[in-house]
Amino acid sequence: MSPKDAPKVELTLPIIPDMELAATKTAEVIAKHMNLGEEKTAEISMALIEATINAFEHSESDAGNVEIHFVIQADTLVIKVTDKGKGFDPSKVKIPNIEEKLGSDRKRGWGLKLIQELMDTVEFESTPEGTTVTMTKKK
Amino acid sequence: MSDFSLNVREEGDVVIIETAGYLNNVGGEKVSEACYEKMETGKKLFLINLENSKVVNSIGVSILIEIIEKLQDVDGKLGYYNLAPIVEKTFNIMGLTKYSTVYYSEAEGLEGMA
Numbered sequence: 001m002s003p004k005d006a007p008k009v010e011l012t013l014p015i016i017p018d019m020e021l022a023a024t025k026t027a028e029v030i031a032k033h034m035n036l037g038e039e040k041t042a043e044i045s046m047a048l049i050e051a052t053i054n055a056f057e058h059s060e061s062d063a064g065n066v067e068i069h070f071v072i073q074a075d076t077l078v079i080k081v082t083d084k085g086k087g088f089d090p091s092k093v094k095i096p097n098i099e100e101k102l103g104s105d106r107k108r109g110w111g112l113k114l115i116q117e118l119m120d121t122v123e124f125e126s127t128p129e130g131t132t133v134t135m136t137k138k139k
Numbered sequence: 140m141s142d143f144s145l146n147v148r149e150e151g152d153v154v155i156i157e158t159a160g161y162l163n164n165v166g167g168e169k170v171s172e173a174c175y176e177k178m179e180t181g182k183k184l185f186l187i188n189l190e191n192s193k194v195v196n197s198i199g200v201s202i203l204i205e206i207i208e209k210l211q212d213v214d215g216k217l218g219y220y221n222l223a224p225i226v227e228k229t230f231n232i233m234g235l236t237k238y239s240t241v242y243y244s245e246a247e248g249l250e251g252m253a
Contacts, residue, residue, distance in 0.1 A: 018161065018163065020196070021161065021194070039224065039225075042223070045194075046225050046229060049194070049196050050196065050197055098235065098237060098238065101201075101204050101234075102204065102238070103208065107201040107202070107205050108201045110197035110200070110233055114197055114229065118228075118232075
């Protein structure tokens with residue numbers, strides 16, 4: 001099966017508190033279909049929570065929605081999380097560490113680090129018109 | 140909105156907080172309020188039972204970093220037990236396990252706090 005013919009699942013989530021959990025329910029069904037196992041399924045769900053929250057919180061989107069596309073390839077799950085916000089420069093995002101967070105007023109800002117640690121690959125495409133985070137997990 | 144609840148009890152000097160539900164910003168704030176309330180009465184040893192909070196996000200976990208910081212000021216300790224594997228992994232990635240302790244049961248936690 002070529003990536004072009006791979007089955008896809010598309011979700012449109014309104015920016016409403018806790019709606020990221022709707023994305024994880026879908027991810028769990030897809031991961032089960034792909035026989036990904038409990039550990040990888042949990043890692044995908046956690047990364048998806050973080051990517052969706054980032055899209056909700058940082059996009060400052062007028063569209064009011066975040067799009068999530070799951071592409072089920074033979075040996076890889078590809079997840080794209082897209083918002084229509086103002087975009088950001090990933091190279092300017094500082095990698096957090098707890099030593100700096102202790103004593104700092106800002107304890108948050110862990111989303112990208114968690115996504116990078118939990119998924120096999122992560123790529124960002126960001127313009128002033130929006131951001132897409134593409135994450136993959138191999139079987 | 141997700142439901143989040145907690146139960147607070149004491150075992151000697153140790154305050155045990157049992158959570159249930161999604162540990163997000165709302166859940167994290169409830170845990171910190173419970174801790175700070177007990178800290179005002181002089182308590183400084185806290186154990187959080189996360190058996191019924193198998194889903195967390197980094198905002199909720201960030202609030203635990205705030206609790207660690209406040210406990211450092213009073214020579215206090217924070218520990219957790221009954222963590223789902225992904226929650227423990229998240230705590231490791233975020234570095235919480237350098238400044239607080241994961242236990243595998245309440246008994247082990249109480250012994251470790253002593």
